Amino acid sequence: MKNTLKEVGNITVIKNRSKLNYVVLVLAVLIGIGSIYYTNLIANQLKVRERDQIKLFAKTLETIANDNSEYNENVMLLFEEIVVANETIPVIVTYKDGKPKLHKNVKIPPGLTSDETDEFLKLETEDMRAQYAPIVIANKNDIGEVFNYEYIFYQDSLLLTQLQYYPYVQLSVIAVFFILSYLSFNYSRAAEQNRVWVGLAKETAHQLGTPLSSLMAWVEFMKSDPELRNKELTRELDKDIKKLELITNRFSSIGSVPVLKEENIFEVIRNSVNYLQTRISSKVNIYLHEEDELVFAKINKPLFDWVIENICKNAVDAMSGVGVIDIYVQRSQEGNVIVDISDNGKGIPKNLLAQIFQPGFTTKKRGWGLGLTLVKRIIENYHQGKIFIKSSEVNTGTTFRILLNK
Ligand SMILES: Nc1ncnc2c1ncn2[C@@H]1O[C@H](COP(=O)(O)OP(=O)(O)O)[C@@H](O)[C@H]1O
Ligand SMILES: [Mg+2]
Structure with a gap:
């Protein structure tokens, strides 16, 4: 539909604001795409950072595992600063056979026995494997031969997961809000138009009513006069009044709940x-x-x-x-x-x-x-x-x- 201007007498009627509607629609889509794009950008950066953190985590565990000195302050510091400090990324470390060794930031349902907990953690590692391949830690002996393996399973932190869904949730909420306000706007506009139609029709019928009844009385008077009764004037007048009556009837019907x-x-x-x-x-x-x-x-x-x-x-x-x-x-x-x-x-x-x-x-x-x-x-x-x-x-x-x- 195009935007058309129509001259009606001296009044310029602006029709169809659909051009504006299109602009608003395009803007809304652009804002939507922009916000999804931007959040994805942030999420990706956070993802890289979390991966780096996990790699560091793995490296630390490996270092600790392969440190054979009795007590090493540096190693303990690493442990405190990196392994314990991770408060967000869910991690499960398992032995070679898949038996869990330690875990962090994994929510374990309360009331599980230690066997059940192990079972639960094993299932979790499967979920984690679906997202990222586990990191392998090699345990080495004094002369540097690998004699055992451990695995580190991990997944995105809750924060990262939420961040990825956030724009969709946000946009849906906004969309629902806009649809609701559009509907309510439309509804009130329709109600307003209704009032105009009904009001105008009623008013017209009402205003026509008074002169019409007077005209009808005059025609009745003319019909009762023997001289005027059969004149063309009377007949034509009667016809026109009938027509006026019809018009009034239409307007009053549209201005009320019609029977x-x-x-x-x-x-x-x-x-x-x-x-x-x-x-x-x-x-x-x-x-x-x-x-x-x-x-x-x-x-x-x-x-x-x-x-x-x-x-x-x-x-x-x-x-x-x-x-x-x-x-x-x-x-x-x-x-x-x-x-x-x-x-x-x-x-x-x-x-x-x-x-x-x-x-x-x-x-x-x-x-x-x-x-x-x-x-x-x-x-x-x-x-x-x-x-x-x-x-x-x-x-x-x-x-x-x-x-x-x-
Ligand atoms: N039978 C028809 N054949 C072709 N065009 C029609 C017909 N009925 C309506 N239209 C189109 O629809 C328009 C709107 O009709 P209407 O609402 O009655 O307004 P108006 O008669 O004052 O133009 C007309 O101007 C005409 O272009
Ligand atoms: Mg017409």
């Missing part, structure tokens, strides 16, 4: 079509087809008429006033009502299909782009039905489909 009544859909559409046929270009013919005439669904008649009228008027516009509109009323296998409205007009290009139901979207010089928004709202919010474009081909025509629950 749904079981109606014969075919009948309702036939009335609507008869009414429309006289008001549109005589070069457009509307044909109503049916499978059987007993198709019932719960609808609000004034609002449903409005839907049919809006779709047909769009069809007339799309055909530039010459063509055919076919309306098919059928029942689906589940018993729901399907209404298809086809025209042979100019069609809707694929790239615009996603937009036509959006408020303000129009391709007409004098369009407001509210007709289909209203239609969608009436069908989906007030009738729990569905409306979509069944098919549309440029220069061939368009079919709208309405689904109503039985």
Whole structure:
């Protein structure tokens, strides 16, 4: 979708902030990648350092093992400073046959006997081996011959492990947070739009109401006058007032919770079509087809008429006033009502299909782009039905489909 500016009178309407949305999305992805990359960098440095520490640890153990003097201060110092000082990296030293000799920073479940502890440590060494190959310490005799081996098993410290998972955990938490706030933002925006629709419609119906009742009283008065009763003026005035009444009725229906009544859909559409046929270009013919005439669904008649009228008027516009509109009323296998409205007009290009139901979207010089928004709202919010474009081909025509629950 592109960012389009549309002039409506003197008001400039800014449509689609989707460009901004893309920028935000790209930024979020960049921040995500950046943070994972950076933490990985740190984790790798820490890994190198831990490996070095383990090597030093191994070297120390080897030195101690091969030091045959009775008491060596230097060796003890090494032991204290390096072996004991390791408070983070889990280490297990085993004999050649795999029996544990000593361990450090390995959490042993409480209450194990010494045999069970050995068994547990052995299993741990298998885990450790999966991560890093053990370091071999060679025990040498006085003349430097190797007579025995020991193994040092180790794995990443908890800190390093956590550091590797940290960015994923952090990003997931942030993502969940953003999704939640986006949903709540959308929800409150939809609620606000709702209030505007309902409020405006109510207000319009209310304001029309007063002059309308006065006009109705005047027409009644004229009808009761023998001289005026049969004049064309009275008849025309009566017709216009009926039309005004219809409009007021529509607005007041959309401004309140509309009452749904079981109606014969075919009948309702036939009335609507008869009414429309006289008001549109005589070069457009509307044909109503049916499978059987007993198709019932719960609808609000004034609002449903409005839907049919809006779709047909769009069809007339799309055909530039010459063509055919076919309306098919059928029942689906589940018993729901399907209404298809086809025209042979100019069609809707694929790239615009996603937009036509959006408020303000129009391709007409004098369009407001509210007709289909209203239609969608009436069908989906007030009738729990569905409306979509069944098919549309440029220069061939368009079919709208309405689904109503039985
Ligand atoms: N039957 C149709 N054939 C082709 N285009 C259509 C048809 N119905 C609607 N459209 C497109 O959808 C747009 C929005 O329609 P709508 O919401 O009724 O607003 P408006 O009629 O004021 O333009 C129209 O401007 C037109 O481009
Ligand atoms: Mg329209």
